[in-house]
Amino acid sequence: MGFFGCVARRAGLRWSPGVSPLVRTSARCYSSEPTKEKNVPYEKTLKEQGGASAGPTKPLPRSADAVVIGGGSLGCQTIYHLAKMGMTNVVLLERDRLTAGTTWHTAGLLWQLRPSDVEVELLAHTRNVISKDLEEETGLHTGWIQNGGLFIASNKQRLDEYKRLMSLGKVYGIESYVLSPAETKDLYPLMNVDDLYGTLYVPKDGTMDPAGTCTTLTRAASARGATVIENCPVTGITVREDETGVRRVRAVETEHGTIETACVVNCAGVWATKLGDMAGVKVPLIAMHHAYVVTERIEGIQNMPNVRDHDASVYLRLQGDALSVGGYEQNPIFWDKVSDKFAFSLFDLDWDVFSANIEGAMNRVPALEQTGIKSTVCGPESFTADHKPLMGEAPEVRGFFLGCGFNSAGMMLGGGCGRELAHWIIHGRPEKDIYDYYGAYDGPKNTDDKYRALLGKEYTFDFPSHHHVLKDECMTCRQGVAVFNMSYFGKFYLSGPDAKQAADWLFTADVNKKPGSTVYTCMLNKSGGTEADMTVSRLEPGAANLPLAPESNGDTYYLAIGGGVAEHNWNHIRTVLQDQGFTCTLVDHSEDMGMLSIQGPKSREVLQEVLDTDLSNQAFPFSTHKVVNAAGHQANPDFVRSGDFTLERMGVTYQAKAHLKSPFDPENKRVKGIYD
Numbered sequence: 287m288g289f290f291g292c293v294a295r296r297a298g299l300r301w302s303p304g305v306s307p308l309v310r311t312s313a314r315c316y317s318s319e320p321t322k323e324k325n326v327p328y329e330k331t332l333k334e335q336g337g338a339s340a341g342p343t344k345p346l347p348r349s350a351d352a353v354v355i356g357g358g359s360l361g362c363q364t365i366y367h368l369a370k371m372g373m374t375n376v377v378l379l380e381r382d383r384l385t386a387g388t389t390w391h392t393a394g395l396l397w398q399l400r401p402s403d404v405e406v407e408l409l410a411h412t413r414n415v416i417s418k419d420l421e422e423e424t425g426l427h428t429g430w431i432q433n434g435g436l437f438i439a440s441n442k443q444r445l446d447e448y449k450r451l452m453s454l455g456k457v458y459g460i461e462s463y464v465l466s467p468a469e470t471k472d473l474y475p476l477m478n479v480d481d482l483y484g485t486l487y488v489p490k491d492g493t494m495d496p497a498g499t500c501t502t503l504t505r506a507a508s509a510r511g512a513t514v515i516e517n518c519p520v521t522g523i524t525v526r527e528d529e530t531g532v533r534r535v536r537a538v539e540t541e542h543g544t545i546e547t548a549c550v551v552n553c554a555g556v557w558a559t560k561l562g563d564m565a566g567v568k569v570p571l572i573a574m575h576h577a578y579v580v581t582e583r584i585e586g587i588q589n590m591p592n593v594r595d596h597d598a599s600v601y602l603r604l605q606g607d608a609l610s611v612g613g614y615e616q617n618p619i620f621w622d623k624v625s626d627k628f629a630f631s632l633f634d635l636d637w638d639v640f641s642a643n644i645e646g647a648m649n650r651v652p653a654l655e656q657t658g659i660k661s662t663v664c665g666p667e668s669f670t671a672d673h674k675p676l677m678g679e680a681p682e683v684r685g686f687f688l689g690c691g692f693n694s695a696g697m698m699l700g701g702g703c704g705r706e707l708a709h710w711i712i713h714g715r716p717e718k719d720i721y722d723y724y725g726a727y728d729g730p731k732n733t734d735d736k737y738r739a740l741l742g743k744e745y746t747f748d749f750p751s752h753h754h755v756l757k758d759e760c761m762t763c764r765q766g767v768a769v770f771n772m773s774y775f776g777k778f779y780l781s782g783p784d785a786k787q788a789a790d791w792l793f794t795a796d797v798n799k800k801p802g803s804t805v806y807t808c809m810l811n812k813s814g815g816t817e818a819d820m821t822v823s824r825l826e827p828g829a830a831n832l833p834l835a836p837e838s839n840g841d842t843y844y845l846a847i848g849g850g851v852a853e854h855n856w857n858h859i860r861t862v863l864q865d866q867g868f869t870c871t872l873v874d875h876s877e878d879m880g881m882l883s884i885q886g887p888k889s890r891e892v893l894q895e896v897l898d899t900d901l902s903n904q905a906f907p908f909s910t911h912k913v914v915n916a917a918g919h920q921a922n923p924d925f926v927r928s929g930d931f932t933l934e935r936m937g938v939t940y941q942a943k944a945h946l947k948s949p950f951d952p953e954n955k956r957v958k959g960i961y962d
Contacts, residue, residue: 326391326663327580327605330497332383333390333630346543350377350513352711353538353545355561356553357382357522358389359496359696362503363415363704364551365512374511377545379538381519381557384500388555389696391665392629393603393610394494395592396698397435398460399451400484404720406458408702416494420502424509424542428502433604434591436474437486438650443748444597455488462488474590476651483789491592493603494697516544519626523550523565525683532864535565535685549711551687552637556666558626558676558690558812567680571691573621575633576667577611577640580605582658591930598646609651610661614694615644621666628666631905635662667689667694675702677720678710679858684864687711697956714812721854737953767886776852776880778859779835781842782870789822789843792862795845797822804911809855818855822848834875852876897921 317697354365357380358855365378380386396416398409416429439445448464455462465487467479473487502512522539538545552569554561562569571673587609600613617639648654668691670676676691689707692699706716717917750756762768763842780788789797797808804823811817825835849856863870884893890901898915900906914921 289342289601292339327610327661328495328497331630332385332391332497332501342542343516345724346515346518346540346545347377347513349546351375351547352549352551353547354378354551354553355538356380356387356555356557357384357500357514357516358387358555359392360692360704361551361553362500362507363700364689365514365554366503366507367705367708368711369510369512371712373708373712376512378504378507378512379518379520379540380516383516384504385496386629387557388665388667389496389500390947391632391663392694392697393601393612394496394697395601395603396494397491397594398488399455401451403454403571404718405455407718408699410434410460410702411705412459412698412701418497420506423506426502426505429498430492432490434595435488435491436470436511436557436591438593438595438597439483439485440481440595442483442493442598445483448484451486460488462486463488474593475592476584476586476590476653478650478652479603487591493592495537496697499697514686520561520564521761523561523686525565530864530867533683535568535683543628549685549687551689551707551711553689554689555696556621556668557626557786558668558688560624560626562680565683565686567682567686569676569688569778571668571670571676573624573634573666574615574669575619575621575663575664576609576615576663576694577635579635579640579659579663580610580661581608581654582660583607584609584653584657593650595650597648600643600646601649602647602651609654611643611647611648611654613646615639616642618893624666633664634665669693673810675699675703678716679709681853681860719815724776733943763886765887766885767888767892770883771887772883773880774849775881776845776847776849776855776874776876777881778845778847779873779875780845780859780870781836782842783840784868785841785843786869788863788866788868789841791866791868793822793857797824798841799824801826802910802912803939804909806909809858811858818847818851818860820855821846834878836873837931846881882930
């Protein structure tokens with residue numbers, strides 16, 4: 287029996303035929319110290335003995351328009367795209383050799399189809415750069431191998447998802463096919479298809495070579511004027527306050543000199559948190575052990591596509607006449623003390639953790655049960671709480687950009703995200719609308735077991751178990767009254783001498799109506815695109831009439847913003863205030879204030895019993911607010927979306943009222959609208 291079978295079937299692991307003597311197989315045989323015994327299965331890496339101790343490979347310039355820190359996939363892609371967009375006075379600093387951290391041991395898979403259209407575009411750009419653009423520019427081959435990709439559907443719902451992916455692919459010109467189990471067997475004879483509903487085959491998926499890719503990227507960037515310096519660890523980031531009190535990047539410090547710059551790009555991967563600490567920037571990612579193994583030769587596996595089984599959390603990457611087998615660990619090992627000396631190094635593999643991936647792989651390709659393992663690869667990788675990368679300018683320090691936290695997908699997303707970062711740095715924002723894609727600056731990951739169990743019931747292809755509760759809530763809101771706790775919303779106060787000027791600049795609607803008004807408005811970006819929507823309430827000037835409202839002799843505005851985008855919008859508003867030089871104060875009371883939304887045809891009746899003010903349409907019209915007493919306590923109710931009111935549009939006033947039926951909903955099954 288091969289080593290795969292031994293690992294899967296025996297709790298006490300031991301030696302097995304076909305296993306390299308470099309592979310230890312005792313249970314829980316892992317360490318957070320580097321081991322130099324194991325090697326990745328690539329023909330070439332950029333490792334050289336001596337490494338960082340040899341000193342910088344080039345002299346440091348005195349200044350640069352931007353300094354990219356980290357010579358992995360994202361760093362190399364970012365400096366390549368910066369140079370290609372015309373910013374040639376740029377420097378990449380790598381503490382050791384290119385790819386030395388996490389990129390050198392990556393599996394290098396590229397799947398073109400993802401559920402997000404933005405992600406499909408990012409992946410398409412990476413593929414174009416690696417498979418075509420770089421070779422045309424440099425005459426060098428990056429190591430791209432186009433052997434195709436195969437997604438496994440072991441249930442009907444997963445197959446339905448893949449059919450939708452195929453439809454999305456057609457929009458972007460990505461060739462793909464949904465195959466039956468029999469067709470899958472013809473394509474991949476070694477695969478077990480007995481438990482399959484079908485597969486999604488993408489012929490032009492493939493794999494990337496880390497050394498070839500990063501070498502070619504930096505060669506192309508250097509040809510355009512960029513400077514790539516290896517063996518040069520960063521020791522500090524100089525940050526100073528400008529005349530308005532805004533903290534900005536001023537320089538990058540190393541043991542071999544200082545580079546003056548107003549822009550730093552943190553592409554340091556697992557080490558990004560330490561780099562952020564140098565500038566006073568929180569980088570919310572964690573380091574984990576992430577592994578795969580490389581098998582001995584498997585007859586008949588040659589030229590097969592790469593395989594991804596999402597339900598089994600396993601991938602099978604073609605490695606010549608063998609397979610690399612890996613996947614996301616269900617019970618990962620955290621690397622709590624990240625070492626600065628960890629370069630071209632690996633951890634010992636923990637077979638207890640990796641066994642779930644082995645079981646999934648053997649089920650999909652039974653020949654693995656009789657196959658030995660040639661090498662193990664367990665290296666560091668960075669992960670974020672929402673499994674999205676961290677991109678963009680940090681809120682704490684202007685000019686400090688993040689390009690990290692790629693959750694083991696940095697190679698395949700590097701081209702698309704590197705281009706967006708470059709565009710962000712040069713033009714002030716990304717070219718694509720990627721807000722829903724890149725991660726926010728959120729808190730730590732929730733690891734509570736009850737929370738995990740709840741998510742397991744929520745995230746299902748079918749209706750959740752509490753679907754009947756949702757129905758009752760919807761009907762109650764439609765026919766009676768319902769209370770929604772919206773305290774997660776962002777709650778900001780904007781005040782100061784230039785508050786009115788700032789409001790006119792920020793918001794698309796005229797929010798400068800008389801005090802007591804509440805206006806629903808959008809907020810645009812430099813490109814004229816919609817950045818956010820929110821309500822803006824103009825407050826009475828003078829002494830604060832609410833505990834948290836600022837005292838102001840001028841204009842003051844209360845902003846209520848959706849909680850999921852509150853941090854993003856806070857950063858956008860603050861950036862505008864800084865860039866335009868408005869003398870304003872922006873205060874965040876999101877955590878200090880609650881917010882309740884009371885909705886339904888009986889909402890006024892309920893509120894009238896506890897409020898000390900007249901809630902009639904005449905006394906309390908639409909789009910207004912008042913400070914009132916609710917059961918003896920001060921409160922500030924905004925009437926925005928309830929009751930009868932008039933609508934003014936292009937100078938014409940319309941009487942609006944709730945309607946009972948819609949021509950698009952003759953059986954009246956949908957929630958009632960506002961206008962008839």
